[in-house]
Each structure stands twice: as structure tokens, then as C-alpha cells.
Amino acid sequence: MRNGFQQKMIAPKTDGKGNKFLAEFQKVEKKTCGSCGIGCCKGIVIFLCVIVILVGIVEIAACVTTALATKLFSSDLSGRLVSLIVLTVTAAVALSVGIYAVVGLFRKKRKALHVAGVVLVIMAIIQALICGLAIKITPKDDMTLAESLKESFKLASAGNPRHVKLWAITSSDLQCCGLYGPEDYRDPRVPPIFAPDVPISCCPTYNASKSDLVQETARETCRANRSFFDVGCGTLIKNVFRNSAAAVMATSIVLIVFEVILSFHVYIMYRVYKKQERRYKGEKETEEKKTVEAGGSSEQK
Template sequence: MLQGFAGMETTGHETDAVLIAIGVLIIIVAAFGCFGAWKESPKLLYIFAGCLIIIILLELSVGIAAAALRPQIEGTMKTQLRASFIKNKSTREEDSVYREFWDRVQSSLECCGVTGPENYGASEPRLKPSFSCCPPDNSDEVDEIKRSDCLSMEKYYKEGCEDKVLSTVHSAGLSVIVCGILFCFLEIAGIVLALWLAHSIKTEGKGRETA
């Protein structure tokens, strides 16, 4: 999402690799818990609990790092958004990706420009707001007439995209934080149950030896 809102082309391969790695890790960790419970092996259950503790520590470290880097990430996003907006105003064919990016952002987030539609005329080349700044028009008129009416009557969106992009990223980040907290509680429950089961198995084993 950060790469996409910075006007960068994203392939998704990095995300796929991370998800695959996480999936493999989850299978390995879960295997220790399953086989430990099935074979009644305290060692495997202790390994399972230890892996969960490591995962929780990693989650906490990532959360702390993300909180510490948040101002830097926001500053970088603002810089890249403004740089991509300048390229969006370019007429060069190689900059068409930035025009497509801004058209997509402005139409989906219902905003115009970085801080407002005045950004289009603030620096060279001085342009009128893009057609993507205009609200959807379901009339039967051709696009040229729709755009002309929108610009002449100033129907285009008045809010800038910078704040809306940051708000969208913050909302996504909040969802990740909530999910992370829920997973932490589940992992803590898994640690407690694994240790309890391992202790019960060891206690039962000693009881059999005594008997």
C-alpha cells in the first residue's frame, strides 16, 4: 500500500514471498504442537511454546519499530506523493504511469491534487484539474462535455489527496495492529496450554513410574 500510494509500480512478488514464508513457518510451528500433543512429548511442546514466545517477541519488535518510524514514513510518503504529482502533470509518455496513478487515487478517494485542485495551476505546466477530480456523471454526454461542465462549474473535488492517503494508510495500520493484538492473545493462550499439557504429561509419567 505504501509503495502504491507513493506512485510506485508494485508487482506483489515481495508480498507473495513473505506470505509463503510465514505460511511455512506456521506449519512448522504448528507441527511441533500437534506432534507434541499426539506423542505426548514434553520436549516438542516446550519447543512449540518457545517458538510462540519468539514469534510474540518478533511481533512486538516490529510494532515498536513501526511506531518509531511512523513520522519518517509519513514524511517520505508526502515527499514521494508531491514528486509523483509533478510527474503526473508531465506530457511525456514515460510519465504516463504517474498520470494513471493519480487518476486512480483521485477517483477512488474522491480528492484532487496534493493539497487541493489549486495544485494543478500552482506550478509549470499550469493545468486545469484532471477529469478524475470530477464526481461520476451518469449522463449520456460525451466525456469532453462532462469534463468541460465539471471544470466550468467547479464541480471537482475540493479536498487534497495527501490527507486522504495518509488517513487510508492509518486505517489499514490500525486494522493490522488490532489483528496483531488478537493473535498475541491467541499465542499466549497457546503457550499457556502447551506448558500446562507438558507439565501434565511429565506429572503423569512420574506417577506411572512411582506406581
């Protein structure tokens, strides 16, 4: 199949220039596409585009989830939030460029491939800079998050509706209670023999869809049996932030690697199409020249 493709697209020339061009083109093809030909190169580019698109979707999901969690618990980590937004945008651009490259590949638009390769390299550079400077959680970020959690829990204890709901969802999802533990809800005037006045969200039976009366009954049962969660939410929330940052970092690195590899292979196809375009242009000019010469000879006769 490869030999047939070459015979059709790269027919040997009888003159010295044609043989020289054929040898040069085959040399470029061998260096860029290996032993499997142009069709194999196209397959590799399409495969890499699919990988970039899929990893880009994962990157967007990871960044959006982390950004929402950051926005909920801390308004002081605005720099990290901006970085996550930029990563989301660059991942969306890389995803779009992957689709654009596939279209350019099938339509043999070498300019589209050139643009796609350049944009992918730029996106990879931006993502690498952001990952190196802003994504990794530093001790300062840990302190900022700890202070934000304390302030949020204080507001929830004071009855702030937004923070009460936030901590109820957090307690239920992470199966934890309080900032450091259920003792955070203890009234200092109540003897330790009695259970702390934990909210229903600290209990395994919590169900937000049930009525307040049913939930209050379930809460009293939970307190009496001391079946509430005995782990504080502070450490778990920090772990979630660390894990989400690690997930964003990992997906970003994978995306950067495939963007670079894809840009390289896109450039290969750009060069191959450029060689073909020059060859076709040279053949057309040669045919026109022969036609003119043949016409001149006929007129002289």
C-alpha cells in the same frame, strides 16, 4: 465424565509410590487445568489455536495491504517495508504453528507441543520488537511520505504513465483531487474565473472502463458544473497510512497476546502428557518386574 476419565487414565496404586504419584498428578492437573480437567484444557488450547489462526490471517492481510501502499507511494520507506514483510512472515509462522499444535494435541505428541510453545514465544518476541521499533509512524516518516507524494504528483503532471494511473486510482478511491486540491491543476495563465483543468479522475462520474471520448465529455461537464472533488489527496493518503499502521499495530498486539497465552496453555498440556508418559512407563516397568519375579518364583518351585 471427568471422574470416569481420571479412573480410566489415572487408576490409584496400592503402593506408597503410586499414591504419591497420583497426588502429585492431581495437584499438577488442578494447577494447570483448573476444575474442569484435561478435556477442558484441550478445548482451551484448540480455541486459542483458532484465535491465533484467524488473527494471523487478519495480520497478514493488514501487513500486505500496508506494504503495497508503501511501495506504491514511497520507495524511501524501505525499512518500514522490510518490517511489514517480517511481520507477515511471523504471522504466517504463528498461523502454521497453531495448526501444528492442534495436530500435536490430538496425537498426544508432547515434543510437538514443546516445539510449538517455544516457536510461539519467539514469534511474539520478534513481533513485539518490530512493533516497538518500526511500525509506528514518526515525524520523519511523515516528511518522507510528503516528499514522495510531491515527487509522484510532479511525475503525474509531467505525463508519467505509471504515476498518472496511480493518481487516477487514488483520486477515484479516496474521492479527492490533486495533491492539495483541484487548484493544483490550474494553469497560472488562466484567470481564476475559469475552472482548473482537472482530470476526469477528479470527477464523481469517472469510469475507467468507458472510452476516452465519453470520459472527455464527462470531464468537460464536470468542469463546467464544478462538480469535481474539492479535497486534496495528500492529507487523505497520510491518514490512510496512519490508519493502516494503527491497524497493523492493533492486530499485532492482539496476536502477540494470544500467542503468549497459547504458548502457556500448550506448555501445560506438554507437562500433563509428560506426567502421563512417565506414569505409563513406570507402570510398564513395574509389571515387567513382577513378571520376572513371578517367573523366578516358579522356577524355584
